[in-house]
Amino acid sequence: MWKTDFIKRKEIVDSVKRVVIKIGTNVLTAESYRLDTSLMEHLCQQVCWLMSRNRELVIVTSGAIGAGMQILGWKKKPLKMEKLQTAASVGQSRLMRFYERMFREEGYNVGQVLLTKDIFESRSRRKNALATLETLLSYRIIPIINENDVVATDEIRFGDNDSLSVMVFELLNADMLILLTDVDGLFDADPKNNGRVNLLSEVVGISERHMSIARGGTPSKLGSGGMVSKLAAMKRVLELNRIGMIANGKKPWIIRDIFLGRRIGTIFISGSRRWTGKKKY
Numbered sequence: 001m002w003k004t005d006f007i008k009r010k011e012i013v014d015s016v017k018r019v020v021i022k023i024g025t026n027v028l029t030a031e032s033y034r035l036d037t038s039l040m041e042h043l044c045q046q047v048c049w050l051m052s053r054n055r056e057l058v059i060v061t062s063g064a065i066g067a068g069m070q071i072l073g074w075k076k077k078p079l080k081m082e083k084l085q086t087a088a089s090v091g092q093s094r095l096m097r098f099y100e101r102m103f104r105e106e107g108y109n110v111g112q113v114l115l116t117k118d119i120f121e122s123r124s125r126r127k128n129a130l131a132t133l134e135t136l137l138s139y140r141i142i143p144i145i146n147e148n149d150v151v152a153t154d155e156i157r158f159g160d161n162d163s164l165s166v167m168v169f170e171l172l173n174a175d176m177l178i179l180l181t182d183v184d185g186l187f188d189a190d191p192k193n194n195g196r197v198n199l200l201s202e203v204v205g206i207s208e209r210h211m212s213i214a215r216g217g218t219p220s221k222l223g224s225g226g227m228v229s230k231l232a233a234m235k236r237v238l239e240l241n242r243i244g245m246i247a248n249g250k251k252p253w254i255i256r257d258i259f260l261g262r263r264i265g266t267i268f269i270s271g272s273r274r275w276t277g278k279k280k281y
Helices: 009-014 037-051 064-072 081-105 117-121 123-138 161-171 208-215 227-239 254-259
Strands: 018-023 056-061 110-115 142-147 176-181 202-204 243-248 266-269
Touching: 009 266, 018 037, 018 161, 037 056, 037 081, 037 254, 056 081, 056 123, 056 161, 064 081, 081 110, 081 142, 110 117, 110 123, 117 123, 117 161, 123 142, 123 161, 142 161, 161 176, 161 227, 176 227, 176 254, 208 227, 227 243, 227 266, 243 254
Parallel strands: 018 056, 018 176, 056 142, 110 142, 176 243, 202 266
Antiparallel strands: 243 266
């Protein structure tokens, strides 16, 4: 297995062909839940940088509810389902307009894909979703995936986009899942409540200690996930013997630096057997 002190990140990321990148609400929004379009543009530029290096990219995006709240003038995230769905309905179109414009300026097209959990529980609907995503990728179109909040109820909700992203990751048999959030990665204590903390740069297998750290974290005011849901996603990635990453999406050139093999964020690798990834391009 990989030893944490000797992980050769460049060798690992060079083996990656298909990547799912989840961009969290706290990355996409600035003050008063406003979409940070400058940061969105910077992230899109990095995705295009990866595309030019013959990677296949899928984006799982948050931010629709926050964008809707901005348009509607709501200062606090509502609790009632119908209000959340209203905000998502209003905000999703604004979110996609930004993605469409930014990627088109870089020479790429995007395709909107809205999913609910029950799609993954039906063999025929799962097959159809996979066929659509594979076709988009074959035409070098970037799928922009979000939960279909407008119609989702408690029975068919993912709960958070960390869960959605890992289900998409597994569906597509992807090589790497990157969760972009507003913290640098997994720390040995909650960085929001503790003065001195250390970033866990490499994690080989997820232990109860890691989950305990996550459970002690501070929840987000706007996003629906947290470090617990992120580690749950990473745990599934490692069960599939693939690569995971949690990193700070607000840091300049974060995606590029990950694929240059720089020591940034927290990389997750399975400890069950030696990594046997090979270059696919």
